[in-house]
Amino acid sequence: MSQARTIAELSCPTPLPARDRVLLGHGSGGTLSAELLRDVFLPALGNPVLTQLNDQAVVSVGGVRLAFTTDSFVVKPLFFPGGNIGSLAVHGTVNDLAVGGATPLFLSAAFIIEEGFSMDELRRVVNSMQSAAAAAGVQVVTGDTKVVERGKGDGLFINTTGIGIVPDGLELSADHARPGDKVLLSGGIGEHGIAILAQREGLEFETTIQSDSAALHTLVAAMLKATSAIRCMRDPTRGGLSSTLNEIAAQSRVGIAVDESAIPVREEVRGACELLGLDPMYVANEGKLVAIVEPSSADAVLNAMRNHPLGQHAQIIGTVNRENRGLVTMRTTLGTTRIVDMLAGDQLPRIC
């Protein structure tokens, strides 16, 4: 009986005080990141352009619509299958411009280098930036270098800022999704995140998983050529597809219902995720985009995507609805429905 008594004794954790320090999760692209924006950045810096929270700002200067964006790259390892921090720094910023419908033109590049960093590796990174920029038709026109003491950096951090031009009349924004719209995805998810993780953790699989790091502006151009009925585009980077869909659902005040069986995931990525206890919906991409398209034009956009090398595996993965506003739901492979939530911080590997 003593056992029966002890089991009824309740014990329970104490709530923690409010956050007084920045945690790694604040940089994960999940709800902690959103909290940081809401509580710290927007109250101080908010203005009508910033508050739109798009991947790029679009501002008018002398009658020209400029798209403007910036991104910092702190990836580890610096070199990974399918790219390195240099090519990634170009692709990431080019893509943030491209998904706003902009033609990317110029980049800046700022380097924060740790004392003692290998000159050879720096050259490889910079050369790879140059190749990526040339392939994307952009030029790095300004830059900056800072060197920090050994131990005060992590080898190499890069920031790139980009500008491009948005054609008149084109208005893509994450708050434009409407009930009935279709949700299109350009290809398999999770490849960049798993490539990085496998390299970092020394995990070996039968085939090497390559990062999908790529510049998406030509794919975007092909899609925009096919129709003017695209409401919004996003590239689902950190936080994965689920975070991007949740952001669109929240900003457009709509529900999004996706079909699990329609979401492409490469076998290797699925296998690695099964092994590591991760959900590919939350794993980072660097060469994929999500488009919200008016229903009547969805097939035309899908065809345009599939005719482009970076959109061969594109799929219509879901529909925007009125129900469950602000939530993303998924029809599972069993035909049941569940929520696809935004994660609080980074996805944590499960124990068993």
Next chain:
Amino acid sequence: MKYIDEYRDQRIARALAAEIASRTTRPWVLMEICGGQTHTIMRYGLDELLPPSLELVHGPGCPVCVTPLETIDKAITLASRSDVILVSYGDMLRVPGSHSDLFRVKAEGGDVRVAYSPTEAVKIARQHPQRKVVFLAIGFETTAPANAMAAWQAKKEGLQNFSMLVSHVLVPPAIRALMVSPENRVQGFIAPGHVCTVMGCEEYESLVRDFRVPIVVGGFEPVDLLESVLMLVRQLEAGAAKLENQYGRSVSYQGNRPAQQIMQEVFEVADQKWRGIGNIPRSGLRLRDEYAAYDANRVFALADVSVEEPAECISAQVLQGLKKPPECPMFGMRCTPENPMGAPMVSSEGACAAYYRYRRHTVAS
């Protein structure tokens, strides 16, 4: 993907659900022990496929959830020391202790590292002979062999700077404790397949015998769980109480003998406190005296503190299958994965987190 897709097949799952429905004539309460199984049930909405008279309640098998507050506090104390590298499974970092969590300690300068395998902690100890490396060795029987292996390896190499903060729990004593509780409602158990992969099925025989309760060792995919439910329903409707193994592709009756041997070499059975539940006699593992040099409690002379926890959340009832997470007034309001009030909201295997993550649209409506 072979060996995965078959177990997520809609036709097979629906056929099993139909058979369960046709065989169920009375209400039954079934408990899946493992948090991984709870996760699958919620993720795939399996309870939506079952007849309303079948109730699935969720068991205490979330290792992160049941690790006592004292252990978390000790880990936080150690991680705050400048001479220590604390290595942990990732899931543990966000679990709230009395005043902090390991993520916060890390942000404050503590050297906290995430490992997939305990042998990585041994490797870190080898690489940093001037630092003291502590591995937070938690979990059920599933992680025990690998954790034991780390201590065994460290001893073999004569590593002076490696130790483990051990908080291991065992499934059969927990089932026994649930069954003797006067509040128990559970009439059949789905035993945890991964635990049984290590331990085998044999130790569940006495539970079946003593309590006349059917137990089916089940896997973790949707079809595994539906088949396990069907096997339990068949037994219950026939008035039978047997031990059956649904997860035969992984679990043998004997279990994994070498894994059991390394566990026995390094650990011994001891009384253990379960967070949210309390003390359960002989329900945990501790390092044997031969491994005292690798016991962080002894190495750092950690006092056996007892932390009082206020009865704010209902995790105790949730972990015993007495209540469902949405019955908690704080669920989804004051208690969310961003601001967890209790451990079951932290781990992806915790029942509260599973409900929040996959189900709050139905809860709200």
